[in-house]
Amino acid sequence: MSNDTSNGVGPIDRSPTHLSSTLALLAGVSTAVLSAYAQVALGATLAGLLVLGLGLGVGRQSPVTVGGGLLVAGVVAAGVSGAPVSATVLGMTTALLAFDLGTTALGLGEQLGREAPTSEVELLHAVASAAVGLGVVVPALAIREVATGGQPVSAVFGLLVVVLLSVVVLRRADPLSGRRA
Amino acid sequence: MNRRRVLVAAGFGLFAVSLAELVRPGVSPIPGDELLLTAVGAVALLYAVAAALTRRRTGPERVETPDVELPEPATVPGDDIGAVLQRFPGAERVYAGAGTSRRNGLRRAAVAVLTRYRGLEPGAARQQVAEGAWTDDSDAARFLADRRLSSSLGQRVRRFVAPDSGRERALDRTVDAIAAVAGVQTDEESPGDPETTNETGTTHLAGKTGVRRRTRHWAGVSVVVLVCLAVGLLLEEPGVLLAGVVAVGYAAYARVGPQTSVDLSAARSLDDTEPDPGDDVSVTVTVTNEGGFCPDLRIVDGVPESLAVTDGSPRRGARLREGESVTFSYTVQARQGTHEFGPTQVVARTLSNSTEQELAVGQETTVTAVPPLRPVQESVPLRRQPTQYAGRAPTDSGGEGIEFHTVREYRPGDSMARIDWNRRARTGELTTLEFRRERATRVVLLVDARSTARVGHDPGAPDAVERSLGATQRVFPALLSEGHQVGIAAFGPAECFLAPDTGTSHRQRGRDLLATHPAFNTDPGADGTRHTWGLRFRKQLPDNTQLVLFSPLLDPRVVRVVRTLEAHGHPVTVLSPDPTATETPGQRLMRARRRLLVTDLRQTGVPVLDWPPGTPLEETLKREVATR
Numbered sequence: 004m005s006n007d008t009s010n011g012v013g014p015i016d017r018s019p020t021h022l023s024s025t026l027a028l029l030a031g032v033s034t035a036v037l038s039a040y041a042q043v044a045l046g047a048t049l050a051g052l053l054v055l056g057l058g059l060g061v062g063r064q065s066p067v068t069v070g071g072g073l074l075v076a077g078v079v080a081a082g083v084s085g086a087p088v089s090a091t092v093l094g095m096t097t098a099l100l101a102f103d104l105g106t107t108a109l110g111l112g113e114q115l116g117r118e119a120p121t122s123e124v125e126l127l128h129a130v131a132s133a134a135v136g137l138g139v140v141v142p143a144l145a146i147r148e149v150a151t152g153g154q155p156v157s158a159v160f161g162l163l164v165v166v167l168l169s170v171v172v173l174r175r176a177d178p179l180s181g182r183r184a
Numbered sequence: 185m186n187r188r189r190v191l192v193a194a195g196f197g198l199f200a201v202s203l204a205e206l207v208r209p210g211v212s213p214i215p216g217d218e219l220l221l222t223a224v225g226a227v228a229l230l231y232a233v234a235a236a237l238t239r240r241r242t243g244p245e246r247v248e249t250p251d252v253e254l255p256e257p258a259t260v261p262g263d264d265i266g267a268v269l270q271r272f273p274g275a276e277r278v279y280a281g282a283g284t285s286r287r288n289g290l291r292r293a294a295v296a297v298l299t300r301y302r303g304l305e306p307g308a309a310r311q312q313v314a315e316g317a318w319t320d321d322s323d324a325a326r327f328l329a330d331r332r333l334s335s336s337l338g339q340r341v342r343r344f345v346a347p348d349s350g351r352e353r354a355l356d357r358t359v360d361a362i363a364a365v366a367g368v369q370t371d372e373e374s375p376g377d378p379e380t381t382n383e384t385g386t387t388h389l390a391g392k393t394g395v396r397r398r399t400r401h402w403a404g405v406s407v408v409v410l411v412c413l414a415v416g417l418l419l420e421e422p423g424v425l426l427a428g429v430v431a432v433g434y435a436a437y438a439r440v441g442p443q444t445s446v447d448l449s450a451a452r453s454l455d456d457t458e459p460d461p462g463d464d465v466s467v468t469v470t471v472t473n474e475g476g477f478c479p480d481l482r483i484v485d486g487v488p489e490s491l492a493v494t495d496g497s498p499r500r501g502a503r504l505r506e507g508e509s510v511t512f513s514y515t516v517q518a519r520q521g522t523h524e525f526g527p528t529q530v531v532a533r534t535l536s537n538s539t540e541q542e543l544a545v546g547q548e549t550t551v552t553a554v555p556p557l558r559p560v561q562e563s564v565p566l567r568r569q570p571t572q573y574a575g576r577a578p579t580d581s582g583g584e585g586i587e588f589h590t591v592r593e594y595r596p597g598d599s600m601a602r603i604d605w606n607r608r609a610r611t612g613e614l615t616t617l618e619f620r621r622e623r624a625t626r627v628v629l630l631v632d633a634r635s636t637a638r639v640g641h642d643p644g645a646p647d648a649v650e651r652s653l654g655a656t657q658r659v660f661p662a663l664l665s666e667g668h669q670v671g672i673a674a675f676g677p678a679e680c681f682l683a684p685d686t687g688t689s690h691r692q693r694g695r696d697l698l699a700t701h702p703a704f705n706t707d708p709g710a711d712g713t714r715h716t717w718g719l720r721f722r723k724q725l726p727d728n729t730q731l732v733l734f735s736p737l738l739d740p741r742v743v744r745v746v747r748t749l750e751a752h753g754h755p756v757t758v759l760s761p762d763p764t765a766t767e768t769p770g771q772r773l774m775r776a777r778r779r780l781l782v783t784d785l786r787q788t789g790v791p792v793l794d795w796p797p798g799t800p801l802e803e804t805l806k807r808e809v810a811t812r
Contacts, residue, residue, distance in 0.1 A: 015251050064244060068404065075408050079415055082424035091423035095412070095430045099405065103434075106244055106401055107537060111501060114249045114482045114531055120512075121501030124480045131479070131535050132437075139433030143426050161202030163224050163413065163425075166432055167231075168195040170409050172188055173435045 016117045018062040022125045023108030030101035031055050031074060037094035038077045041084035047077030051098075055105055064109055071102025089144060096136035103132050225417025232410030244400045247531045247542045249484045253493035255519075258640030258647035260765045261738055262774030265359065269293055272777050273740045273784065290358050291328050294318060297365040297776060300783055324361035327354040359769035366776035368766065401537040402438035405431055438538045446532040447475030450546030452485070452525060461520040461555045464494060468513040469528060471545065473504035480533035483510070486526025486548075490705075491516045518553040520653070521705035525549040554699040557691065559662040560655075562805040565791065566625055566668075567730050567755035587620040626669045626684045626728055629656050632735030632742060633676035633704050639736065641765045641797045651761035652734035653704055655801050659732065659759075660694050670694070673721065675735070675745065677714070678703035681724050718748050730755040736763045737781050737792070738774070746790055758785060758792045759804070 035048040051073030058066025075098045082091035107128050111121050262268055269289030273296065291313055298309035298318055312318040316325030363369075412428025415421065448471055455466045469485050485498035496514030504510060527544040534540075591604060594614035604615045631652050640647035646654070656672065663670045664686060671684035672694055680703035682694060698704060731749060735742050737760045746756045760782065764775035782792050795804045 015253060072404070075411075078427060079412060079424055082421050082427060083415065083419055086423060088423035088426055092426045092430055095408075095427035099408070099431065099434050103402070103537070110244060110246050110399070110401070110537070111482070113246055115484070115499040115501055116497070119497045119499035119501060121482075123503055124482075124501040127479055127503050128535070128537065132434075135433055135437045136430060139430050143429050147422070147426065159202075160220055160224065161198050161205060163221070163417070165195050165199045165202065166409070166413060166429060167224065167228060168191055168198070169432055170231075170406050170435065172191050172195070173406060173432075173439045 017113050018117050019059050019108035019112040020117055020121050020125060022122050023104045023111065023129065024059045026129050027059065027101045027104035027108060028052070028056055030097045030104060033097040034074045034078060034094050034101060037090045037097065038081035038086065040081045040086035040090070044077045044081035044084060044086070047073050047080055051077055055101060059105055059108060062109060062112060064106070067102065067105040067109060071098065071105065074098035074101055088147065092140050092143065096140055100132055100136060104129055221417055225414050228410050228417065229414030232407055232414055235410060236407050244403065245397070246399060247397070247540060249529060249531070252484060252487040252498055255492045256489050258638065258643055258645060260641060260643065260767070260771060261639040261763055262765070262768065262771035265770040265773060268770055268773045268777055271739055272296055273743070273780055286355070287328065290362065293773070294328060294362050296780060297362055300780055301365055301367070319361040321357050321361045323354045324358040327358045356769040359773045363772040363776040366779045368772050368775045368779065396539050396541045399533070399538055399540050402434065405435045405438060409435055437536050445475055446478055446541055446543060448472065448530055448543060448545045449474055450528040452528070452546055452549050454549060454551055457551050459518040459551070459553050461518055461553045463518045463553070464515045465518050465551060466513055466515050468511060470509050470511040471502070471528065471530065472509035473506060476506055478504045478532055479535040482531040482533070484529045486528055487516060488523035488525055490519055490521065490523050518551065520553050520555045520699050522550060522552045522700050525551070552700060554696060555657055557661040557695050558658055559665060560658040560801055560805065562802045563666070563809065564659050564663055564732070564805060565757065565808050566627060567757055588617070589620040590618040591615050592618055624667045624669060625730060626726060627663055628671040628673055628684055628725060628729055628731050629660060630673045630675055630731050630733045631656055631704060632733065633674045635707055636739055637736050638707055639738070639763045641763050645797065648736035648761045648763040649704065653698060655759055655761070655795070656734055657698050658801060660698070661691060664691055672697055674701070674703035675717070675742070676703055680704070684726065684729060718745055722749070722752055725754060731757070733758045734761070736761055737778055738763070740781065743781050743785055746785060747788065750788070750790065756790050758790060759795060760792055761795045762797060
């Protein structure tokens with residue numbers, strides 16, 4: 004009886020999964036490109052990209068959240084400093100996607116580990132999240148095209164109140180109840 | 185709930201009216217005013233600030249999955265110096281009424297090793313400790329001295345700058361000085377990497393099965409919406425406003441993702457449920473979806489804590505449509521004993537990642553590995569205690585046998601074959617040759633299986649109980665084939681006794697008992713070995729039975745048990761797998777304590793075979809036979 008029962012199984016690698024991490028970084032890079040209309044905006048998104056990459060490298064949630072926040076801030080800054088509307092809207096989508104996919108990579112890594120086969124789940128999440136973003140972006144840009152003549156302030160106001168109301172409702176909605184809010 | 189419905193209805197109405205207004209301006213009764221827009225922006229900003237402030241400062245929450253791949257590592261004895269000191273043998277009464285402080289404990293330990301290894305009287309030893317004359321190490325000497333000894337300038341400076349670190353350092357050096365008196369050197373041998381300690385999950389599915397939980401995956405997205413609205417309105421940037429709408433989309437996605445009830449079943453198959461220890465067993469798991477679409481299933485199979493996964497992964501991520509199933513397989517290395525696969529743990533998430541549900545599916549599977557008996561190649565040094573049965577243990581009396589013993593006068597009735605005919609021819613005297621009589625003995629192999637024995641010199645290596653069991657499995661058949669009656673018993677909270685006997689079926693019974701009896705193969709947890717254990721054990725023990733005890737000899741109790749058994753006429757031989765290490769001061773102190781116990785036992789005439797890790801059992805036995 005020597006040490007023959009100890010074999011080469013090391014600790015489980017619980018760092019973020021490769022596929023989602025890569026997709027998250029790609030989304031972050033797209034955000035940086037789309038925000039390259041002002042130095043402040045580009046700086047913020049690049050910093051966000053860096054922090055996000057760092058967070059994925061070390062496998063921690065808080066840098067990923069902060070990185071996502073910086074990406075969003077960069078997009079808002081670009082929008083304020085005169086980026087085209089479509090770039091701003093798409094940039095917001097990619098920024099939120101980067102945060103979403105990064106968090107997915109972390110969660111999968113933590114629960115299943117990097118070695119486990121998870122690509123089909125990751126791809127499905129990525130496609131679904133991207134579809135949600137595009138599903139909002141395309142109609143929004145379309146409505147804007149249609150009404151590009153003279154947007155009546157009253158209509159904009161009405162729509163804004165709708166958005167605000169929906170935020171209030173959504174914040175109260177319980178994802179556990181599983182019913183449409 | 186009602187208020188929410190009203191809000192939703194109002195939202196939809198407003199949405200329709202505004203759309204109509206976009207297409208044909210003037211239909212809406214809503215007043216249009218730039219000032220109102222700014223006001224909405226301000227409200228949004230305020231709401232954003234409030235939401236950001238009241239939001240819980242926690243990131244996403246996830247169900248944790250255990251490290252099922254790794255077997256539970258052995259603990260190295262001596263993690264807690266205080267605990268080692270508390271049960272340090274000997275010298276208990278030297279410091280009457282002394283407190284239980286660490287310093288007093290160390291004083292007691294120092295006196296104990298000084299009396300044992302330097303031959304000092306307890307009084308003299310105590311005086312040496314009090315005066316600091318017992319060691320060359322000035323830090324150690326000062327630490328245990330009764331009064332302050334003069335210290336060097338450097339030591340004073342160090343004490344002034346970092347009083348705590350100085351104390352810790354003195355403590356460590358004192359421990360090492362004590363261990364050195366007992367012959368334990370710093371890093372005598374370096375057992376493996378101490379960094380390999382892993383937390384393995386002992387809690388499979390802690391009672392939360394089936395409960396759906398929020399993951400807070402999208403925490404913070406509504407703040408993004410509000411910030412976009414506020415910035416967009418206040419700075420009049422339509423792009424930022426629309427970006428806010430995108431964020432609303434994600435917030436809605438997070439909240440209203442499709443929910444279906446999860447209904448899964450799992451089946452597990454092993455290619456061999458009764459392998460030999462060390463064999464690779466391939467495990468195949470199939471998880472089938474019997475409910476609606478499951479976009480994200482995170483599956484972790486319930487590998488027994490005692491088994492290590494050697495190939496493949498017991499984890500799998502899968503998406504399953506209705507009726508679909510996923511199959512994956514991995515390999516575990518069988519270890520002796522009975523191991524139970526728990527149910528498969530599944531974490532089911534929704535598409536949006538916003539909720540997850542933990543499930544335990546499938547049943548338990550049992551795998552039993554019984555090792556073949558591989559007799560040890562050396563003879564086991566037993567104590568002399570013959571029975572009336574013929575066997576191979578040499579005795580001190582003459583008679584029939586092989587080895588020459590004595591010559592004596594012929595007595596009528598002596599066998600013709602044993603008469604020394606050469607002498608008869610030479611001198612005419614009739615003499616009879618006496619041979620060393622060989623007799624069988626009755627032996628019970630006693631294995632120390634208490635939880636205190638479940639320690640090893642290295643977290644990755646087998647612990648002392650496993651090594652004891654391995655040795656028992658080899659000694660048992662060896663003694664049987666030498667003609668002894670051999671029994672097996674466990675020293676621990678669980679009852680296990682196989683009375684000494686011989687024969688093939690007894691051999692088989694012993695083999696199964698060692699491999700599968702829960703007394704050996706499950707950690708009893710807190711040491712619940714009753715104080716009456718010795719009494720009950722002696723009642724079961726037949727007369728004229730000797731014992732071979734397999735124990736790491738880590739606590740005084742096992743020494744007391746040995747002494748009691750000796751006193752009741754049961755000679756004991758101890759085979760002791762050494763589980764101590766020399767990595768930290770506590771571990772070195774533990775080694776010193778164990779050495780003290782070994783010395784004590786040897787002084788009372790009990791042979792102790794010290795079995796260091798990494799050496800074959802045969803070598804230890806050979807050394808013992810050679811020194812007799």
